[in-house]
Amino acid sequence: MNFHKKPRFLIVFLKELRETLRDKRSLGLLALFTLIYPVMLGYILNQQIERATRPEREGIALSVIGADQAPTLMAQLKQKNVTITSLPAQTDAQIDTLLRGRKVAAVLRLSTSFTTDYAAMRPAKIELWYNSASDLDARRRDIEEILQAYSANIAGARLLAHGVSPATMAPIKLQRYDTGSNAARSAGVIGSVLGLLFFPAFICSLSAAVDSTAGERERRSLEVLISQPAHAWELIVGKWLAASALSVIGIIVALSLAHAILSWLPLEEIGMSWRVTSSDLAVVCCVSVPLALFAAGLQIAIAMNAKSFKEAQSMLSFIMLVPMIPGVAVSMLELKTATWMYLVPMLSNQTLLREIAKGEAIGSLPFILTFASSAIAALAAVTFAAWRMKSERYVLAV
């Protein structure tokens, strides 16, 4: 009849979008949330890379009180790349402040009777002060090892002087082999890390979905709206697309920003890889559009049943965690990538991105499945919502 006119779902879509865009405060929060995660991710990875690339014993800073009593020990420490600062006598409180400043890994205090004890072959006392809460604590272990090696050396020399082989002091010989490479560790990490990049799909649509359904019901404008000459599905589709639009933008922004950051970081230093080209990313964004549609559809289908904005929000904040569960479960159980993973919305997007990041050739099936699984779920949610809005029980509760 009126084919030249704007379709009604488009009218609803434009109106909902306009209203949402006028809610500047919510939009600001959404932008903040979308941007903060990729930036945080970049910062944390950058820290890890810096730590990994720092030479092993570069500048372990150590303060020593009474250093002149043990010149050999000091020489040995210096040989092992420890920078020593000699300090006059300090009180306990002063040492504490020194450690709190995090400039030195530890403080050694040689007892005043060190030289006499040493000469008399009594255990010469050295105090090791450290702060186990500090991130420099790993360096303290290195210092301890040097001290032990030094002690063992002297013991060996003394035994030898008495005609005993130093080997008697070492009934066993321990050798350490660490197979936990950085690469293996970060492979697990990156899986769950990438999953969170798709989370804006669920966050960005939230306020629009809730506001246009439960909010409209709470403000009592829904009865007016459903009395207009429009089908329930037209109203639902308009609201759904408006909420989805924000999700789509959220996903694209989060992925693009993450792409820019991850491409720039030298990830290979910590055994990770980001072999994603810009065209790969564009394809991932495209197949992730249905995820945004699904998120918004699900939120609308649930929020429309809530009586108030508040109720909808608390219901959804719980339900929003559900899509995260498969991803977390897979990375905790350390499952190998399998085709079924591409059938679960959210998990599929996450798996897809991880495989591409590894630089694997995966063919087109994963892309198709990722797209289709979310698209079908989205349609199911919207169909349910439209059916629900038409039902008498719903009209009565409006």
Added chain:
Amino acid sequence: MIEVNEVRKQFGAVQALGGVSFTARDGQITALLGPNGAGKTTLLRLLVGLLKRDHGSIAVDGVDPAVDPIAVRANIGFLTDQFGLYERLSTREYLTYFGELHGMEKKGLAARIDEVSTLLQMDDILERRSKGFSQGQRIKVAMARTLLHRPRHLLLDEPSRGLDVMSTRALRVALAALRADGCCVIMATHVMQEVSHLCDDVIVIAKGCTVAQGSPQQLCERTGIASLEDAFVSLVGTDEGMLA
């Protein structure tokens, strides 16, 4: 013309409407009188096809709202007991939204918005967002929405509540103009003065049933009571009425 015949509606065990029949003619303002809980809201919702009746027939210009609700709604202006404004939209944007939903053309719509705005004396709030509107301003905006698409039928649920004297007069003038245009107006109200001044026909419903239909004059004659208010009380059958 709206024809309702023996309409019943039940929600679970509750009988909301137990047999409502009336005819609301074109070019007349028909008052819908009934105590709270008499089933007025249910009746209005049935008329726009939001609910489905269990029994009886409804025809809005010959169209059954249960069969083609969209066609019926396109020809009805429905002022619900809630105004349903959007705080982040200006009055003009709000009216444009509903006008577009009714399939109105952009140009004609803008002209029509100015027209209803003048009719209801609300030019001062046309470009303002509805946040902070007074009760009277809100009902004017809702009323403008109701009239916007030039519906042949108007269902008004207490249209004069919260209006000041000037606005009530403006509303009365608007309703009289609609009647002159040949519209069929059904107005649920509790203000008896309004009924006797404005309405040509009165439908009294109580406990989900039509109790009487006729002009205010006829109702008074039938009950033998001079004041419409007392006649209404007697028709509705309060405890005192039953005893008498």
